[in-house]
Amino acid sequence: MKHRLKIWLRVALAHVFHLTGLRGLFRSRRAGIPVLMFHNVGYPAETDYLPGHMKIGEPKLRRLLKHLARAGYRTRTMDQTVDDLAAPVPPADTVALTFDDGYRDNHDILLPMLREFDATATVYVQTGPMKGKLNWLHHYFWVLHKVGPHALAELLAEQIDRPHLRADLAKLSSDETQAEYDMKRLLKYEITAEDRERILATIFEAQGGDDATLARSVYLDADDCRALDKAGVELGAHTVNHLILSGLEPNQQRLEIEGSLRDLEAWLEHPIPSFAYPYGRSWDYDDTTREILVELGFRSSVTAMTGLNDASTPALDLKRIAVNQDSRLAEVLCEVDGVFAWLSRRGLDLRV
Ligand SMILES: [Zn+2]
Structure with a gap:
């Protein structure tokens, strides 16, 4: 199918299923658990220089959370999601929320919103900027x-x-x-x-x-991390300097991964079971990366590859659905309900 036709059909079906409420029917047949991927929340002035595809506005995220709550979805951290994936029958009412890099707006803007919805999330923290170094x-x-x-x-x-x-x-x-x-x-x-x-x-x-100055205005610090942790938000590791891991020697990879792990352990004083690959495409990490993650005791690692996750998805290659200000809510909600995964099992592949 031509790409433009596919996108047109995807958007059209998403709106039909969303507006008629039909998308809810797919939930009980959902064959995987969705993990949503975000970065910045809101538009604080100090993040003006960051590209738009990393941002979602507060009203839009609130609308999404409202829809999920109304449909009876429970938000989950990645550590909880690993347990969900191992259950004999994976739950059909969960969605994991993840926020990459460790931006300060995740504390200032996201945290109050999570409290408002009694929701939780995993925030993946790159620890170099928290010590004053930007890449x-x-x-x-x-x-x-x-x-x-x-x-x-x-x-x-x-x-x-x-x-x-x-x-x-x-x-x-x-x-x-x-x-x-x-x-x-x-x-x-x-x-x-x-x-x-x-x-x-x-x-x-x-x-x-x-x-x-820039790092402090844009990124979380150790106190912000502790406040998130105390509020039930999971903090995951995301390396020290956000480099492409597959391009590094094994000992450098280890320094990047273990460095962020030890920083978080020191700040939060408990184990850190979850990791996210910087950039997250399949060529941005390799078998050496996975071996290091296993040795360090991580239970899961998320990528930026699209899709739902089931018991057969390797825990160190978990997929996510990217969401930003340009995303259409109808499409995101259809992804969460498993509409596109269901259609693709029946030969109509509208996944992007
Ligand atoms: Zn990142």
Whole structure:
């Protein structure tokens, strides 16, 4: 089926099933447990520089939680979800909520909302920023937001010594979105990780950026983590520096994973059973990553791959459904009810 037709049909069916209430009929036949994936909640000014696909507004998230509560869904942490998946008959009325990276809005905006709905969630925390260190991507987004893609390309060209890359930067498209895409690809794949970190940090500082100030305004700190933990929200590990694990030597992978685990254990004074892979596509982690997670005693790890989870889904490759401000509620709710999974078992694959 052509992609556009598939999307059109998916949206149309989602609205029909949602508006008629028919989607509820699929629940008892639900063949898997949904795990929803979010990042930032609300639009606090200090997160202006972060891209829109990571954000969901407070009213939209409240509407989603209201729908789930009205339909009788129970929200679950990932640690609870691992138990649910092991049950002889997995529950048809659960949904796990997960929030990646450890943004401060998860404490300031999300936590009161979870309390309002008597809901819970898992927040995956990257611990480097909590100790004042931001990675290259934050530096990149921050400078991009401040000066725009073409001025950033000029700043990069001053720092990069290879002539062919400078030539590429000089002839970026006049279209800002395209220029941004090409520039990010160049940074990701054409220069080494060390150069990338160093160059972006240099530009960030030259533009007046300060790691400690930005990190504190955007990320949770240890006290916020303890407050979430006390309120029944699970905190999971998400590495120290949010690097692509499969690109690291085994000992570096271990430092990244174990570092975030030990930080959280020290702050919360109890074991941390849940992990989320940075970036989360199947090529962003490998067997070495899984071995390290097993050795460290993690019970589960979530990816950014789409789908529901059942007893046959490996606990270290759990799937999620990404939700942001652009998501249509009807589609998200149909995913949670298992509508699209049911249709695909009957030969109509509208999963994206
Ligand atoms: Zn992340």
